[in-house]
Amino acid sequence: MKTKKIYERPLIKPLNSGLMNKFGKRTEWTPLTEIDGIKVVDLLQEYGSPLFVYSEKKIRENYQHAKRVFETRYPKVQFAWSYKTCYLNAVCDVYHQEGSWAEVVSRFEYEKALKNGVPGNKIIFNGPDKTNEDLELAIKNNSPIHIDHLDELYRLNELAANLTKKPKVAIRVNMDTGIYPMWDRFGFNYENGQAWDAINKIITLDKLELVGLHTHIGTFMLTPSAYAVAASKMADLAINIKKKYKKSVAYIDMGGGFASKNTLKGSYYMGSDTVPDIEEYAEAITSSLINAGFDKDEMPYLYLETGRALIDDAGFLLGTVIANKRLSDGRRATILDFGVNIMFTSFWYDHKISPVEELGYHTEDTTLYGPMCMNIDVVRENISMPPLSPGNHVVAHFVGAYNVTQSMQFISLRPAIVMIDTKGKPHLIKTKESLEGIQKDELVPEHLRIFKL
Amino acid sequence: MFVSSINTNIMKLKKDLAISDSGFLFNPSTGDSYSLNPIGVEFFKLLQKGNSDDEIISQIINDYAIDKNSVEKDLYDFKNLLVNYKLINA
Numbered sequence: 055m056k057t058k059k060i061y062e063r064p065l066i067k068p069l070n071s072g073l074m075n076k077f078g079k080r081t082e083w084t085p086l087t088e089i090d091g092i093k094v095v096d097l098l099q100e101y102g103s104p105l106f107v108y109s110e111k112k113i114r115e116n117y118q119h120a121k122r123v124f125e126t127r128y129p130k131v132q133f134a135w136s137y138k139t140c141y142l143n144a145v146c147d148v149y150h151q152e153g154s155w156a157e158v159v160s161r162f163e164y165e166k167a168l169k170n171g172v173p174g175n176k177i178i179f180n181g182p183d184k185t186n187e188d189l190e191l192a193i194k195n196n197s198p199i200h201i202d203h204l205d206e207l208y209r210l211n212e213l214a215a216n217l218t219k220k221p222k223v224a225i226r227v228n229m230d231t232g233i234y235p236m237w238d239r240f241g242f243n244y245e246n247g248q249a250w251d252a253i254n255k256i257i258t259l260d261k262l263e264l265v266g267l268h269t270h271i272g273t274f275m276l277t278p279s280a281y282a283v284a285a286s287k288m289a290d291l292a293i294n295i296k297k298k299y300k301k302s303v304a305y306i307d308m309g310g311g312f313a314s315k316n317t318l319k320g321s322y323y324m325g326s327d328t329v330p331d332i333e334e335y336a337e338a339i340t341s342s343l344i345n346a347g348f349d350k351d352e353m354p355y356l357y358l359e360t361g362r363a364l365i366d367d368a369g370f371l372l373g374t375v376i377a378n379k380r381l382s383d384g385r386r387a388t389i390l391d392f393g394v395n396i397m398f399t400s401f402w403y404d405h406k407i408s409p410v411e412e413l414g415y416h417t418e419d420t421t422l423y424g425p426m427c428m429n430i431d432v433v434r435e436n437i438s439m440p441p442l443s444p445g446n447h448v449v450a451h452f453v454g455a456y457n458v459t460q461s462m463q464f465i466s467l468r469p470a471i472v473m474i475d476t477k478g479k480p481h482l483i484k485t486k487e488s489l490e491g492i493q494k495d496e497l498v499p500e501h502l503r504i505f506k507l
Numbered sequence: 508m509f510v511s512s513i514n515t516n517i518m519k520l521k522k523d524l525a526i527s528d529s530g531f532l533f534n535p536s537t538g539d540s541y542s543l544n545p546i547g548v549e550f551f552k553l554l555q556k557g558n559s560d561d562e563i564i565s566q567i568i569n570d571y572a573i574d575k576n577s578v579e580k581d582l583y584d585f586k587n588l589l590v591n592y593k594l595i596n597a
């Protein structure tokens with residue numbers, strides 16, 4: 055028998071000479087066959103589809119790079135891993151092994167950090183929702199508590215009234231950094247004097263120890279200069295506290311918000327070409343602090359709660375093509391086995407999606423849908439892809455931040471998660487959800503159990 | 508407008524279309540050009556020769572490692588696209 059030629063779907067595509075169409079240059083036909091030396095198809099075979107994959111190597115590289123970039127510009131730097139960005143224990147542990155503390159915004163995250171073995175005094179407790187029990191636990195563990203609002207400040211003062219040791223606190227400050235929208239929902243405002251008001255209350259009531267100042271000016275910030283403004287304002291507060299009360303704060307916490315190399319929806323250029331490098335953020339922050347006028351031996355620690363910029367490119371989502379369709383207006387549509395249920399960030403980003411198999415250079419414009427029965431389930435509105443057929447595989451890039459923590463258990467079970475270690479060996483770090491696991495917390499009243507159909 | 512209910516089996520490609528082996532297709536009556544992948548070229552040439560759907564399908568499954576159903580689906584889709592691009596006289 056003669057050997058037959060390899061088949062792919064027939065394609066025909068208009069050439070719009072001179073005109074840049076909305077699909078632009080983002081032709082993503084280069085297949086991604088391996089992650090850290092392991093074949094993508096082998097991973098899918100072994101652990102099922104869809105599948106999240108984290109690269110331990112990449113996480114460590116990102117962290118070490120960021121640390122180096124800041125430490126070469128400023129003498130005292132401490133990172134605290136933003137748990138909400140990705141609180142898979144294996145991921146947190148990599149950061150902790152690298153020397154990162156924990157930054158948490160809820161009791162749930164706080165306990166997770168404790169269970170992971172982070173000492174209480176190295177867990178930064180942020181967020182507007184801390185109950186008295188949460189605060190008492192944090193006080194007992196000597197954790198820095200970042201006060202979000204006046205009610206919390208009063209409650210803390212009451213709780214501290216009967217204690218011999220002063221709870222360690224910082225205030226969260228919000229401010230105008232020239233960017234819009236301004237995140238003024240959290241913390242005390244700098245410009246209108248709220249921040250000073252809170253500082254005065256803490257220091258004159260003398261029940262709490264003001265150890266730091268905290269801000270988080272926004273997320274996916276594309277303008278490093280906003281950080282320069284923010285760091286100057288924070289330094290200004292610190293220096294004036296020193297002037298007024300002869301008291302130095304131990305640290306200035308600049309929060310998170312550095313952009314990852316993702317492409318924001320609707321932006322014409324690829325994120326990898328336009329997003330500032332971490333060096334630019336570091337330069338903005340550290341020059342503001344260094345030039346602020348601190349005494350040389352009283353420079354505050356610089357704390358950073360960087361989230362997405364440290365993890366986004368270390369996470370991949372592997373999936374499978376379910377079907378192809380032609381929409382009523384002639385556009386092509388491809389249905390994948392993952393959608394916005396587990397890739398929430400498709401609402402924000404045009405994620406880079408690569409085929410896994412070699413499918414040639416010819417591409418067609420298509421819409422990528424997820425498997426949910428809903429209109430909002432769009433992975434990519436327009437993308438130029440080689441002809442995908444059912445059973446082919448794809449990889450979504452830069453999904454390391456916020457997808458695992460914000461994924462929805464909707465319609466189907468959430469997938470397994472694998473981490474590839476630095477020697478190229480995969481480890482299952484979360485098993486695929488099971489029906490039993492999901493229903494474990496459900497209760498059915500006795501009178502509803504019996505029915506006849 | 509794309510009309511999916513068209514019976515593509517009885518439609519004929521426009522006569523003056525020129526296609527190169529590398530997959531460059533030119534429609535002289537509109538000035539529009541298109542790019543086809545190698546299989547697209549094969550389908551197109553079989554259509555140009557006036558083959559019926561059944562003839563095209565059996566030719567393709569004879570030459571390529573592919574099943575009949577897939578080719579049938581792809582041919583149907585391909586012809587719909589040709590209608591969409593006004594390369595077939597409906």
Ligand SMILES: Cc1ncc(COP(=O)(O)O)c(C=O)c1O
Nearest residue numbers: 136270273310311359360361362
């Ligand atoms: C207080 C705080 N710190 C850190 C982060 C991490 O932000 P990012 O992932 O943008 O770096 C967040 C996220 O919203 C936050 O609210």
